[in-house]
Amino acid sequence: MTIRNVRDHGQRYRPRMACLKKVENVVLEMQDPKTGVKSQTQRLVITTIPHAITGEDIVAWIANRFKTDAAEARAMGTMMVAFGYIYPLQDHKRLILKPDTSLYRFQTPYFWPAQQWLVEDTDYAIYLAKRNIRKKGMLELYEQEQYNNLYKWMNHKWDFIVMQAKEQYRAGKERKKPDRVVFDCQERAYWVVHRPPPGTVSAMDYGHDRMVDPNMEEVKVCIMFIQQCIMRPRVKSSVSIGALIKYTTTYKEHDPFLHTCLPSSPWITDDVTYWTLNMPNVETPTKMRVERWTFSFGELLMDPRGRADFRLFLKKEFSGENLAFWEACEDLKWGAAETMKEKAQQIYKTFLARGAPRWINIDGKTMDITVKGLAHPHRYVLDAAQTHIYMLMKKDSYGRYLKSPVFKETQKKAVAPESHRFTRRPSLSPIILRQQEEEQKAKLAASGPVDITQLCRFTAPVPHLAVYTGICEAQSTASPGLMTLPNSAACPSPISVAIDSTPASERRFDGNGGPSSSHFPSIAEASVSEEEKQPPAPKSRMALSLSRLLRRGCNAPSVFASLSPKCAVASGGGKVQPLGVEPLAQPQPRRIANFFQIKVDIPPECRIYPIDSEDEEDDSADTARGGVKEIICPWETVTKQDGAG
Amino acid sequence: MPLCNNKVADDGTSAQPLQEGKAMVDSLIKVVACYRHLASCVGGCTDNSSLRRDLRQTRERAQTLALSCKNHLTARLRDKTLPDAERKETELLWVAFSSCLELLHADMCKVFTTVKHFSLANNSAMVQTGIQGGTTEVAARALSMPDLQEAGDGSQTSSMEGQEQSQLEQEIAQVDRTLEDMELKVNVLRWTVEALGPQYADPVSTDSASLALLSIDEEAAQGFCRRSQMFAVMMLCGVAIFAMVLSVCVVFLV
Numbered sequence: 001m002t003i004r005n006v007r008d009h010g011q012r013y014r015p016r017m018a019c020l021k022k023v024e025n026v027v028l029e030m031q032d033p034k035t036g037v038k039s040q041t042q043r044l045v046i047t048t049i050p051h052a053i054t055g056e057d058i059v060a061w062i063a064n065r066f067k068t069d070a071a072e073a074r075a076m077g078t079m080m081v082a083f084g085y086i087y088p089l090q091d092h093k094r095l096i097l098k099p100d101t102s103l104y105r106f107q108t109p110y111f112w113p114a115q116q117w118l119v120e121d122t123d124y125a126i127y128l129a130k131r132n133i134r135k136k137g138m139l140e141l142y143e144q145e146q147y148n149n150l151y152k153w154m155n156h157k158w159d160f161i162v163m164q165a166k167e168q169y170r171a172g173k174e175r176k177k178p179d180r181v182v183f184d185c186q187e188r189a190y191w192v193v194h195r196p197p198p199g200t201v202s203a204m205d206y207g208h209d210r211m212v213d214p215n216m217e218e219v220k221v222c223i224m225f226i227q228q229c230i231m232r233p234r235v236k237s238s239v240s241i242g243a244l245i246k247y248t249t250t251y252k253e254h255d256p257f258l259h260t261c262l263p264s265s266p267w268i269t270d271d272v273t274y275w276t277l278n279m280p281n282v283e284t285p286t287k288m289r290v291e292r293w294t295f296s297f298g299e300l301l302m303d304p305r306g307r308a309d310f311r312l313f314l315k316k317e318f319s320g321e322n323l324a325f326w327e328a329c330e331d332l333k334w335g336a337a338e339t340m341k342e343k344a345q346q347i348y349k350t351f352l353a354r355g356a357p358r359w360i361n362i363d364g365k366t367m368d369i370t371v372k373g374l375a376h377p378h379r380y381v382l383d384a385a386q387t388h389i390y391m392l393m394k395k396d397s398y399g400r401y402l403k404s405p406v407f408k409e410t411q412k413k414a415v416a417p418e419s420h421r422f423t424r425r426p427s428l429s430p431i432i433l434r435q436q437e438e439e440q441k442a443k444l445a446a447s448g449p450v451d452i453t454q455l456c457r458f459t460a461p462v463p464h465l466a467v468y469t470g471i472c473e474a475q476s477t478a479s480p481g482l483m484t485l486p487n488s489a490a491c492p493s494p495i496s497v498a499i500d501s502t503p504a505s506e507r508r509f510d511g512n513g514g515p516s517s518s519h520f521p522s523i524a525e526a527s528v529s530e531e532e533k534q535p536p537a538p539k540s541r542m543a544l545s546l547s548r549l550l551r552r553g554c555n556a557p558s559v560f561a562s563l564s565p566k567c568a569v570a571s572g573g574g575k576v577q578p579l580g581v582e583p584l585a586q587p588q589p590r591r592i593a594n595f596f597q598i599k600v601d602i603p604p605e606c607r608i609y610p611i612d613s614e615d616e617e618d619d620s621a622d623t624a625r626g627g628v629k630e631i632i633c634p635w636e637t638v639t640k641q642d643g644a645g
Numbered sequence: 646m647p648l649c650n651n652k653v654a655d656d657g658t659s660a661q662p663l664q665e666g667k668a669m670v671d672s673l674i675k676v677v678a679c680y681r682h683l684a685s686c687v688g689g690c691t692d693n694s695s696l697r698r699d700l701r702q703t704r705e706r707a708q709t710l711a712l713s714c715k716n717h718l719t720a721r722l723r724d725k726t727l728p729d730a731e732r733k734e735t736e737l738l739w740v741a742f743s744s745c746l747e748l749l750h751a752d753m754c755k756v757f758t759t760v761k762h763f764s765l766a767n768n769s770a771m772v773q774t775g776i777q778g779g780t781t782e783v784a785a786r787a788l789s790m791p792d793l794q795e796a797g798d799g800s801q802t803s804s805m806e807g808q809e810q811s812q813l814e815q816e817i818a819q820v821d822r823t824l825e826d827m828e829l830k831v832n833v834l835r836w837t838v839e840a841l842g843p844q845y846a847d848p849v850s851t852d853s854a855s856l857a858l859l860s861i862d863e864e865a866a867q868g869f870c871r872r873s874q875m876f877a878v879m880m881l882c883g884v885a886i887f888a889m890v891l892s893v894c895v896v897f898l899v
Contacts, residue, residue: 049777106772106774106775108689110685110687116758117755155840157840158842158844159842160744164677164744171679171787172682176777183776186774
């Protein structure tokens, strides 16, 4: 006897398959001799068996009965076959409905699928044993395996199983042969449904059984709780998709990924105009920004510039207390915990109390809640009032603001920067770099032993270079900093110089057999070329060569002259030191508004400086030698003292 | 139970009580097997009053047998003086008996629900299952009566059906109780019981082969039947033509 610890007399604990009852009714309808499916006789080798129906008849009948098309009818028929109400006579393992002349037969109600009773393994074992009795070795492989398993599990009643199989077989023999055949087919079909061959799924598979009655109170409560835990606000997908589309169409042009940001993305072109134009409290906002304010009230408030504009408008309208209150509430929400109480009291005194200086107009109920809450103030005590005021502003003031002259003025003044004409810095291939280096060398060799670096001396300091890669950091201790400070005496390291101005310099020096972008190697090359003449340290070399150049008596006015490409000519042709002519780029009209631009004008003392203090040069040279490996431009010391200027 | 068949009644003599028990259980198994065959016809096209009657009678027989079996086996197993070997065998019988009763219970439940839907009195549509013959032989086998009973009452009124249904319900409840009773009275540990018989039942008779052929080949034969016939016919024709040609040649040559 099987251990019965679950008395499942009903279907309470299993997911109900309500379709079974409906299919049964349909099957009964099909039996009608007049309106049902017409049956034929199946001809076997010896006998004929009636009540066989063809697949196409079934499909036609279903399509007619339910007024559907053939595909739907076929699907429904397949479902009926899969459940086991109709079984195929040929190809009995595949439970599908073939809409051709293949034959089917109705299953007897005894073998109809039911959820009330579990399909017992005992029955299955008896069935397999019967098949084995009929003919030895008739079991398929998977059936064989299952048989062996069952033999292990149900060993205690195996005698019974074998006996029962024999008896059933003998009892079957009492019946007429065609009936026997039919019964065998029925039983076989039944077991194909409930013990499907490997690779197929039983249609009666409904998942796990519940061991607990889901109608019990505790279980119900538990189920409800869990459902609420995982509950999400559900929105119809049509609505949410609509909202998504609206959002994307609105913000499409403002997305920095989907659209190029004007003037250019600083990450690409290293030009920070974009950031400066969109600073939080910039004087004139960009057009895009102003457009954003029109999207929603939230956008306007979140943008500091927008909020400032709105504040201005409200001031004109004498209703600025709303915004002030809102801001105060925000401050309370996000502020420090220790000052919260005082802040709340302050806000109450200023805005909410009767006769307050900046009294705001909120409805009685909200006021009640707020006042009650203020007895024990916490961060969100003014939330209700804040929301009320927010809604008020949104519905009322916002609309008027968008039509106001303040806004229109802002809109008119809004700047629309043009797109940066810069192309991406092309990275030169090593071959071209090498070629350029060779040309450099040739020029150096041709123009004599004049050190290119000496040129730098006459040129203006180059602290205007925006990007500072920090190589000269160690030396420029006085120089206030790296990139962002406009007046910093940023050491224009050769590389940074190169990076920032390559396009300009390339443009300019195309005619001169332009410099390579890697200025550092070129400097090194230049330095190397004079190695025999000068001490090994490149920095000192540069310094000394510069001093030599000075002694040659290039006079101060020529410093300005050197600002132009003529400098190259002046210093003996062709040895264009990119470093040196870097400041030449300076006065040329550049399309980009270089935020970090330094005035080119060199104060007079600077001009004299190089001539006067050679010892300082040496100092710097010494320090340079002792310092980091990069070339320290000697005029750095100039700019150090000049930094304030 | 009105039907009293004393063939397997215990006459009290202690002649091989084990054999007796075995005989009783065997006959119960037989009856339950027959009942299953009968039950499979319910709701089908051969469902008629005689089938219902057969069902009822078989059921009653099974009940009687079950009762006597139970009494016998319970008495034996509660007997403390039973030697071990016999106890083992009796336990085997006990397990067989309880499984049998479970099968009977399941079948009765199925019949109960099916009869509710397929009422003879209301002439509800029966499923065309392809069965043609009656099941009187099976019932005769179950009841161990050599003669076939004729169909007694031709029709059944709904009140009769109702009565039968309620009776069936009662009997199901009774079997339920019996099963529970058995568990309470005798404690047979299932894992200690070992089967003595073989895993595979021997084929009962050679007649099975033909039936098997019938079952298997009906599918394969369907397709190939015609083809093989045609092939044979063509072969014959070919041979015949060849023979004719030969004879003609011979005639001409000679």
